[in-house]
Amino acid sequence: MTGPSRLLLRSAFLSLACGLTLGVLFTLDRPLGAALRPMHVELNVWGFVTLMIYGVGLFIVPRFAGRPLRRPRLVRAVAIAAPAGVFLSAAGWLAAWQRMDIARGALLAGGIAQAVAAGGFIVLIGELLLARR
Amino acid sequence: MSTATRVFGLTALAALAGATALHVGVLAGEQVLWAPMVRLLLFGWITGFILAVSYHAMPAFLARDFPWPALSTSHAVLFALTTAAATAADLARPTLVPWTTGLQAATGALFLVNVMSLVFHGRRRSTGPSVTLPAQRQVDLIASRATSAAGAALPVGLALLAAAEAGRLAPEWRLAAVHLATLGWVLGMVVGVGYHVLPRTSGRPIRSVGLVRLQLTAHALAVALIVPALGWGRPNVFVAGGLLMALAMVLFAVAVRPSLAVPRRPDAPIAPGSIEVRR
Numbered sequence: 001m002t003g004p005s006r007l008l009l010r011s012a013f014l015s016l017a018c019g020l021t022l023g024v025l026f027t028l029d030r031p032l033g034a035a036l037r038p039m040h041v042e043l044n045v046w047g048f049v050t051l052m053i054y055g056v057g058l059f060i061v062p063r064f065a066g067r068p069l070r071r072p073r074l075v076r077a078v079a080i081a082a083p084a085g086v087f088l089s090a091a092g093w094l095a096a097w098q099r100m101d102i103a104r105g106a107l108l109a110g111g112i113a114q115a116v117a118a119g120g121f122i123v124l125i126g127e128l129l130l131a132r133r
Numbered sequence: 134m135s136t137a138t139r140v141f142g143l144t145a146l147a148a149l150a151g152a153t154a155l156h157v158g159v160l161a162g163e164q165v166l167w168a169p170m171v172r173l174l175l176f177g178w179i180t181g182f183i184l185a186v187s188y189h190a191m192p193a194f195l196a197r198d199f200p201w202p203a204l205s206t207s208h209a210v211l212f213a214l215t216t217a218a219a220t221a222a223d224l225a226r227p228t229l230v231p232w233t234t235g236l237q238a239a240t241g242a243l244f245l246v247n248v249m250s251l252v253f254h255g256r257r258r259s260t261g262p263s264v265t266l267p268a269q270r271q272v273d274l275i276a277s278r279a280t281s282a283a284g285a286a287l288p289v290g291l292a293l294l295a296a297a298e299a300g301r302l303a304p305e306w307r308l309a310a311v312h313l314a315t316l317g318w319v320l321g322m323v324v325g326v327g328y329h330v331l332p333r334t335s336g337r338p339i340r341s342v343g344l345v346r347l348q349l350t351a352h353a354l355a356v357a358l359i360v361p362a363l364g365w366g367r368p369n370v371f372v373a374g375g376l377l378m379a380l381a382m383v384l385f386a387v388a389v390r391p392s393l394a395v396p397r398r399p400d401a402p403i404a405p406g407s408i409e410v411r412r
Contacts, residue, residue: 006393009393012394013386013393015379016382017386020379020382020383023375023378023379024375024379026374026375027372027375029378030368032347036155038159038167041171044315045174045179045315046156049179049319049323050178052323052327053179053182055228055335056186056326056327056330056331059334060186060334061142063191064134064138064339065134070212083224085174089160093161096321098390103355104162105162107161108157108160108161109253110160111156111157111160111161112148112157114156115153115156116159116273118149118150118152118153119151119153121146122149124143125142125146126143126146129139129142129143129146130139130143130369
């Protein structure tokens, strides 16, 4: 498995660890769950599941298609921007719950980073799916 | 790569673009976009990609071909259409949402139909799946049962969601349905496919077959506790289910951890045969 894919998978499991911890806290404090639901979704769905798909997809889809990925720098950019965006956004939700001023900036920065990563993934995998047989 | 795989994959990428745009809107403060974002994220992007990988990999792992490829292609096309319809309803015609969710549930059932057709009527391939890792065949068998159960969670979760949105069930069942789809379908497939794929891509085996059985049992029990607990408002049962799900995910991480290490052998070549590329 390639370096970027391993980085994405490890980030996915780190996100899962944070999301699980949050989930366990929710079981003990239901009002906390209602307040931090967006952070829960960020870490578990945009974090664990999406990062896992990016990591496995960037490795496995080229092998399904029988063609390599064409843009190695874009692959590395996705591997860095996606986890950075998830953790920034998660921190932003936490800051918003605490009514901190940096919340909005963190949320937007995280969203932009994730959007860049998503765009990169779409280009990389879309090229393979649309390539002629 | 089959037509079905391509269509699922491209629909998933389009859904990723849409969900990302909605996500940025939510992060910018537009909370009204929350529900459409969650739906497109779960039932468009994630489900689409899972189906794309499954339709390509299942014939390889089962060493059989789909008996009726047109059925797979039909599922892919219907998936694209119902995902688009559900997104449009979410954003522009909320009164239609229960209907579009119901259509997504019916489309989701086609996955089970196709899997059953593959298992019971699929044409056997002359060569089986490449398995050189110790105990991987047993892991494949257990993981296939898990992904079959996960496949049932998708239409059931969507049907529950449609019923809750139509007012046939209490509003609490909306959250229960989303958790069935997330923990049952999505997480079930992530775990099942992970057990198939991660050892093959790294060249390192899963830690132990017993650990896989324990993890999947914990996962299934957790879902069986969490979903009704959310729907019927049983906080103590929800706590038990939540803790069990946390345990199941820890066990999954422990089981696949060797696969995340630096590979023992060079990456499999990008050519047919590294992971059974057919067509």
